[in-house]
Amino acid sequence: MHKVLIVGEHDGKTLNPATAKCVTCARGIADGEIAIVLLGADTAAVAAQAAALAGVKSVLRVDRPENEHPLAAIFAPQLAALAADYTHVFGPSTSFGKDLMPRVAALLGVPQVSDLMTVEGPYRFKRPTYAGNAIVTVEADPARKLLATVRVASFQAAAGGGTAAIESKSTAAVLPSHTRYVGARSGSTDRPDLQTAKRVVSGGRALGSADNFKLLFSLADKIGAAVGASRAAVDAGYAPNEMQVGQTGKIISPDIYIAIGISGAIQHLTGIKDARTIVAINKDGEAPIFEVADVGLVGDLFQIVPELERLIGG
Amino acid sequence: MQKIMVCIKRVVDYNVRIRVKPDGSGVMLDGVKMSVNPFDEIALEEALRIKERGTNIEVLAVSIGVADTQQQLRTALAMGADRAILVQTDAAVEPLTAAQIFLALAKKESPDLIFLGKQAIDDDANQTGQMLAAIWQRPQATYASKVEISGEKASVTREVDAGLETIEIDLPAVVTVDLRLNEPRYVKLPDIMKAKKKPLDVTSLDALGVSAGVLLRTVKTEPPAQRQKGVMVKDVAELVDVLKKKGLI
Ligand SMILES: Cc1cc2nc3c(=O)[nH]c(=O)nc-3n(C[C@H](O)[C@H](O)[C@H](O)COP(=O)(O)OP(=O)(O)OC[C@H]3O[C@@H](n4cnc5c(N)ncnc54)[C@H](O)[C@@H]3O)c2cc1C
Numbered sequence: 234m235h236k237v238l239i240v241g242e243h244d245g246k247t248l249n250p251a252t253a254k255c256v257t258c259a260r261g262i263a264d265g266e267i268a269i270v271l272l273g274a275d276t277a278a279v280a281a282q283a284a285a286l287a288g289v290k291s292v293l294r295v296d297r298p299e300n301e302h303p304l305a306a307i308f309a310p311q312l313a314a315l316a317a318d319y320t321h322v323f324g325p326s327t328s329f330g331k332d333l334m335p336r337v338a339a340l341l342g343v344p345q346v347s348d349l350m351t352v353e354g355p356y357r358f359k360r361p362t363y364a365g366n367a368i369v370t371v372e373a374d375p376a377r378k379l380l381a382t383v384r385v386a387s388f389q390a391a392a393g394g395g396t397a398a399i400e401s402k403s404t405a406a407v408l409p410s411h412t413r414y415v416g417a418r419s420g421s422t423d424r425p426d427l428q429t430a431k432r433v434v435s436g437g438r439a440l441g442s443a444d445n446f447k448l449l450f451s452l453a454d455k456i457g458a459a460v461g462a463s464r465a466a467v468d469a470g471y472a473p474n475e476m477q478v479g480q481t482g483k484i485i486s487p488d489i490y491i492a493i494g495i496s497g498a499i500q501h502l503t504g505i506k507d508a509r510t511i512v513a514i515n516k517d518g519e520a521p522i523f524e525v526a527d528v529g530l531v532g533d534l535f536q537i538v539p540e541l542e543r544l545i546g547g
Numbered sequence: 548m549q550k551i552m553v554c555i556k557r558v559v560d561y562n563v564r565i566r567v568k569p570d571g572s573g574v575m576l577d578g579v580k581m582s583v584n585p586f587d588e589i590a591l592e593e594a595l596r597i598k599e600r601g602t603n604i605e606v607l608a609v610s611i612g613v614a615d616t617q618q619q620l621r622t623a624l625a626m627g628a629d630r631a632i633l634v635q636t637d638a639a640v641e642p643l644t645a646a647q648i649f650l651a652l653a654k655k656e657s658p659d660l661i662f663l664g665k666q667a668i669d670d671d672a673n674q675t676g677q678m679l680a681a682i683w684q685r686p687q688a689t690y691a692s693k694v695e696i697s698g699e700k701a702s703v704t705r706e707v708d709a710g711l712e713t714i715e716i717d718l719p720a721v722v723t724v725d726l727r728l729n730e731p732r733y734v735k736l737p738d739i740m741k742a743k744k745k746p747l748d749v750t751s752l753d754a755l756g757v758s759a760g761v762l763l764r765t766v767k768t769e770p771p772a773q774r775q776k777g778v779m780v781k782d783v784a785e786l787v788d789v790l791k792k793k794g795l796i
Pocket of ligand 1: 436437438439462463464465466477478479480481482483493494495496497498499500501514515516517520532533534535561585586668
């Protein structure tokens with residue numbers, strides 16, 4: 234009998250949509266025996282959201298003041314203790330899960346499958362390596378607990394309508410004081426979240442300045458899109474780091490991805506392989522982005538983007 | 548601050564186009580250019596900058612791998628590391644095992660800080676630093692884009708999905724680095740010559756008391772699903788037309 238514990242991600246108010254995608258992944262292993270654990274200072278609101286996910290049996294709340302910020306050093310010993318009752322422990326392959334899950338795995342002395350993209354059996358999975366250029370099938374030992382981060386772009390979110398039981402849990406884990414949260418800067422905007430947006434407009438080095446990125450923001454707002462960027466654009470300071478798409482940025486799966494002035498390096502393409510439709514706008518007809526684009530237009534972005542915005546407007 | 552250990556991995560150079568072997572047994576590595584994992588170069592650069600700002604700080608570069616991994620450690624020495632250790636093995640080393648090996652080295656060397664890249668661009672696992680911090684029972688600061696040391700503490704700014712987060716950690720600690728922490732220096736020819744004289748010790752898993760078991764068995768390697776080649780449109784009007792027909796805008 235397999236039992237999956239999913240580490241829920243949240244900000245105290247809202248459950249991150251990545252959690253619902255982990256549920257879908259977990260249902261491929263243990264339909265019926267899925268729990269979501271939430272660590273926080275007060276998880277009442279997010280527990281209600283987690284309990285509504287279809288296929289979840291129980292939601293475990295671990296509320297304590299030390300859990301206010303998601304510090305891996307604080308969360309990991311608690312999760313290692315809670316993992317005792319489960320065969321599998323999953324977290325999202327977001328910055329939260331990537332930071333946390335290996336620490337839990339090592340405390341338990343077990344390996345981790347990173348970026349799980351396909352469940353082939355309870356202990357057999359596919360995951361990407363080499364920036365997505367080689368997909369490996371890995372098998373783990375059923376005698377050991379299995380830890381994984383779930384590549385959220387590979388799974389649809391679980392539906393609502395569930396009625397999981399919510400229970401409060403505590404652990405005897407000793408928490409270290411060597412790691413302290415100081416603060417955060419988030420570029421929160423009114424635009425859709427890059428990781429869950431259905432439409433994404435993304436810009437590269439060709440934009441040339443932070444000011445020119447406004448062209449993309451304007452287009453994005455017209456079509457209700459999130460805005461992304463290549464590493465070159467982020468490195469140059471045209472866009473903040475949370476906008477980076479790719480191997481070392483965000484892996485996204487929108488319905489439409491519009492790549493503007495982006496050459497299409499493999500590290501970038503890794504982040505957009507799951508986009509339903511890729512549109513490329515580039516002045517170089519030989520740019521590698523056109524090899525993966527569903528629709529391509531060769532030309533100068535500074536002419537095309539304003540015109541595109543105008544024509545869509547109609 | 549007296550000693551910084553930097554963990555370096557030998558990987559296929561990031562410019563190489565990866566090809567999967569037709570029999571599905573792995574990727575083609577014969578004659579392929581091997582380099583220091585780009586993130587580890589950034590890790591080493593950060594250690595060197597801290598060394599250059601301080602006094603009497605030793606930078607130790609360590610790696611695990613085949614005999615030829617000495618090439619990457621020589622690069623690290625040429626960049627400015629003082630000393631290097633290769634834990635030589637032909638076995639495939641998984642992240643948990645790598646963490647155990649680095650722990651054994653940390654116990655011997657007692658560094659104040661251990662830097663690693665946030666991930667290696669071959670297996671893309673993004674695990675080793677976190678695992679090392681766990682079993683060393685020390686703080687971890689992953690995805691660092693800024694590191695400030697003051698006495699026995701470090702303030703680290705981390706790149707997270709929502710933006711930037713700052714945490715304070717007590718030393719010794721493990722820091723894994725992201726792309727924007729710094730830009731690694733170029734190695735100059737005289738430095739390569741000098742590096743040949745710097746100490747590079749070779750040790751083994753046995754000597755460290757670690758065994759490289761297979762925890763995850765790779766049973767198949769395949770190329771990713773290819774996207775169909777799409778259409779080229781001639782102007783913006785046609786583009787809008789196509790997108791409207793697809794119901795995308
Ligand atoms: C370890 C590692 C990790 C990396 N991770 C990532 C990652 O996560 N994400 C990422 O994006 N990259 C990543 N990279 C970097 C990647 O290799 C590329 O350098 C980067 O994606 C290039 O960004 P770009 O396409 O914006 O710039 P460029 O490659 O410089 O491309 C600019 C493009 O704009 C076009 N152009 C110029 N002017 C105009 C104009 N007026 N109108 C229209 N088109 C124009 C040019 O033809 C060109 O194709 C990584 C690299 C390494 C080594």
